[in-house]
Amino acid sequence: MSLLDFVGSYWHELVARPAGPMGFRFLLQPVMASILAIRDGIKDAKLNRSPYFWTIATDQTRRKKRLVEGIHAVSRVLILAAAMDILYQLLELDGLRPLETVFIAILLAYVPYLIVRGPTARIARRVMGLKDAKETKSLHRG
Numbered sequence: 001m002s003l004l005d006f007v008g009s010y011w012h013e014l015v016a017r018p019a020g021p022m023g024f025r026f027l028l029q030p031v032m033a034s035i036l037a038i039r040d041g042i043k044d045a046k047l048n049r050s051p052y053f054w055t056i057a058t059d060q061t062r063r064k065k066r067l068v069e070g071i072h073a074v075s076r077v078l079i080l081a082a083a084m085d086i087l088y089q090l091l092e093l094d095g096l097r098p099l100e101t102v103f104i105a106i107l108l109a110y111v112p113y114l115i116v117r118g119p120t121a122r123i124a125r126r127v128m129g130l131k132d133a134k135e136t137k138s139l140h141r142g
Contacts, residue, residue: 033112
């Protein structure tokens with residue numbers, strides 16, 4: 001089997017998942033992760049913390065701590081996503097594909113969390129009448 005055949009097979013199996021049995025998880029798990037992100041985004045706003053994704057992308061000193069915090073927050077959803085994908089693989093693919101399981105779990109649980117948490121914090125700050133974390137930092141410096 002060539003690398004191109006492997007990648008083609010891998011891609012086909014990934015794309016077929018939402019239409020197959022247990023396709024509901026492609027809606028359920030991102031919704032669960034988004035609910036957790038909303039909770040944590042509101043907490044970020046109350047604590048006047050910098051946006052989650054922005055901190056991960058730009059601040060090396062806090063990157064690891066914030067990544068661990070986010071993964072811990074969605075750990076149950078990640079585990080559920082992985083378990084459901086393993087079950088899907090056993091039922092539909094007659095074998096296990098660990099790399100696909102990791103990819104699907106991250107896609108369904110962590111990516112929605114990553115996308116939703118920052119905007120939620122910004123909206124919550126506006127609703128609560130708080131200044132952005134960036135503005136507060138610059139005010140404290142000078």
